[in-house]
Amino acid sequence: MTSILVPRPAEALLETGGGAPDAPVLAIDIGGTKLAAAVVEPGGRVAVYDRVPTPNEPSMDGEALWRTLAAMLEKLLAEAGEPALAGVGVGCGGPMTWPDAHVSPLNIPAWRGFPLRERLRETYPGLPVRVHNDAICLAIGEHWRGAGRGRGNMLGMVVSTGVGGGLILDGRLIDGASGNAGHIGHIVVDPDGPSCECGGRGCLEAIARGPGLVNWACEQGWQGTTGVALADDARRGHPVAQAAMRRAGRALGLAIASATHLCDLEVVAIGGGISQAGALLFEPLEETLRTYARMDFARRVSVVPAALGQTSGLVGAAALIFEPEKYWSAD
Amino acid sequence: MTSILVPRPAEALLETGGGAPDAPVLAIDIGGTKLAAAVVEPGGRVAVYDRVPTPNEPSMDGEALWRTLAAMLEKLLAEAGEPALAGVGVGCGGPMTWPDAHVSPLNIPAWRGFPLRERLRETYPGLPVRVHNDAICLAIGEHWRGAGRGRGNMLGMVVSTGVGGGLILDGRLIDGASGNAGHIGHIVVDPDGPSCECGGRGCLEAIARGPGLVNWACEQGWQGTTGVALADDARRGHPVAQAAMRRAGRALGLAIASATHLCDLEVVAIGGGISQAGALLFEPLEETLRTYARMDFARRVSVVPAALGQTSGLVGAAALIFEPEKYWSAD
Known part of the structure; x- marks a missing residue:
């Protein structure tokens, strides 16, 4: 991934809890109906937003679903001008193991124990990646900015x-x-x-x-x-x-x-x-x-x-990165 | 009150959150049936214990009830050898305003809005005094040592x-x-x-x-x-x-x-x-x-x-002083 903003070493971001003052967060919301994502600014503003229907035909396998998500994220970050990111925050339908986020969303049969956090870490090396239940992310969004x-x-x-x-x-x-x-x-x-x-x-x-x-x-x-x-x-x-x-x-x-x-x-x-x-x-x-x-x-x-309407889950997912002292107790 | 242990200035105790390593806590448990108190050591051991039935005749007024409690506490501390105290922790039947602890225990009609924390602060000047609901103190006792x-x-x-x-x-x-x-x-x-x-x-x-x-x-x-x-x-x-x-x-x-x-x-x-x-x-x-x-x-x-049996509320009340980072969020 190239960057048009000043690049930051991952270490520096981690030292500040991923909350560098001016870097945005890639926020993702994964549900049975739609996959949504946004670039969220430090104040909570949604700068760029995209969504696609969750591919849920019975033939869909977990890897194909992952490729759909990855493609949407790539397109979104391109639209946003490939910003340097403070981290990746995700709300996903439950249940999941937590905080390692092997996810098995009730309404997404293609993912059963899918290692979502691990995959996102591989895709965005050096960035903090934090995943929580989608309803929890909505609650966080409403608490933080709603x-x-x-x-x-x-x-x-x-x-x-x-x-x-x-x-x-x-x-x-x-x-x-x-x-x-x-x-x-x-x-x-x-x-x-x-x-x-x-x-x-x-x-x-x-x-x-x-x-x-x-x-x-x-x-x-x-x-x-x-x-x-x-x-x-x-x-x-x-x-x-x-x-x-x-x-x-x-x-x-x-x-x-x-x-x-x-x-x-x-x-x-x-x-x-x-x-x-x-x-x-x-x-x-x-x-x-x-x-x-x-x-x-x-x-x-x-x-x-x-x-906050339909973006509250994304805003809350972003807050997992921006406000860890309030919203992220794990690792 | 005289002391046979090394006296500590109240300021020093407050600086350490009232949790001086070797000073005990005066713990009090106030219910509709009994008034109980104990000197509790830093590890949670009950060193000296006393109780009296709660005087609850209809003629009882709030000041008379306070004098009964104060007399029991005086006797208990004398038995314990007038130790220097790290603080006073209290579990009391609800409801109460909190954390200022104007208490109105359902089963103690003589106290309606009785300023328990204030009175104890006057009695034990310079010591931290912390009051919480008696069931909460039982839960704390069971969490800390049970x-x-x-x-x-x-x-x-x-x-x-x-x-x-x-x-x-x-x-x-x-x-x-x-x-x-x-x-x-x-x-x-x-x-x-x-x-x-x-x-x-x-x-x-x-x-x-x-x-x-x-x-x-x-x-x-x-x-x-x-x-x-x-x-x-x-x-x-x-x-x-x-x-x-x-x-x-x-x-x-x-x-x-x-x-x-x-x-x-x-x-x-x-x-x-x-x-x-x-x-x-x-x-x-x-x-x-x-x-x-x-x-x-x-x-x-x-x-x-x-x-912990019948002392769990007292042990929990003591933990309000010994372990404020876990059990006391107020002032």
Whole structure:
């Protein structure tokens, strides 16, 4: 890779934690629907952005998927003028081993134990490469530059095909024992509820994820196939779609009540396609939360829409490099 | 106060964070049943210990209660030979404002907004005084010197008249926005369950606390008044008492499943009177936990009895002084 900016030895970057003041970060967001990447400036601004649909045909093998990603990154960096980079930050669908990031995204069958961090290190030798769960990166993005800015205690959530999250407490990202802290989607909100893909039952995700809501709505006579269509129909006044949003809102309110009792949160920021239902989702959420979270400290939590839109995961991935003292505890 | 050890200027103690290598800590544990105190050595050993029943007659006023506590502390320090102290650490029943510790323990009506930290600072001028929730101090004690020793991610729980806890994540005590993190007792385990003293419904505490179990058992024909008697009867084979323990165990298992999904825990340590039911409580707990926590990372959590017995809260209160980098984030 050539560079038109002043080249920096990798050692100097590492000495400053990869956070050289003026070098940008290559940020990558890997999901079942799209592969996105951006060059993110130190302040968090997305300078250059690109995305391609995730190739997910059954014949796709892991190496072919990697080549698709690598080609997109090469093109992006060329467009950006081949900047000297401070590092590479990645959000990727889980599960994964962490921090070594052998990734097995639920919605990307071609990658099972794919050594993503290792491959990126080979591609960008000498640069720090840091990979975390995509929902955690969204939470970091919202904490660093979005709805949780300046708050010490925040839960960031994605309500979409799945329900995921990331937890910032006492001002720092919480990783937990294996990098899996933040799985708000598997708070049990109804012990006798529907079975969950995790193997359990009655998890928030089993009720509030897009496909769960779609199934439930279809049983009630709604016709459609996607969570986004369901949220759209709810906004247009379809009664079953609205009832589905109330169902999701109630489950979210219960899970957030439990989470704030356990973690004493200031703010919960919710993104993802389902959250676009707006008040139809947030009003029953708020009503349920206020019913179950009654102690003074728990009443103080505010629940807000995520602020950064579709780039929050990329901004958060970049913060793994820019702000390691807050967001990266590993190696 | 005179001293038979080499006196240290308070400034020197403060410079080392109050953790002078050989000075002991005065540790205090304030609950609705007893006031306990100890002189705790730097390694965590309880050198001298005393307790008195909490005077709780309706005529008791806050100043009289304070005098009872102050007299016990004076006697204890005399017995210990008036040691030079590194500081004063306190666990006190909640709620309280934190870290300034205006305390209003639920079970001590004489104290409502009582300025405990201020009073102790006046009594022990120049020494650091640190106050936290009593369940948090138990969790700290178990993390520092008990069942969670050496683990980075632990939930410490008390199952007694109430259900409380404290959360250690990524190696440090989590305080949350207002010092209230760790309220595991208010994870909602049954949205349609019994009303809770917090104002909510279906909280773990509403089901599994001693008085809740006693009420339920009495409705089923058991005769008795205390949770400890109920646990005893369960061990002796009383079928209703055993069913009450299964009910508590199931609620605990559900709450711990949710907690470990959110926080990625390694170990949960459970103390308090109800936990003395042993396998009668822990077996249904474990069965429920294994049913609801199925993802690889969540299956790794182990649930164990607290190891330190009745001194764990005192040992944890002492650690507020001895190990502030792990357990004390305030001032």
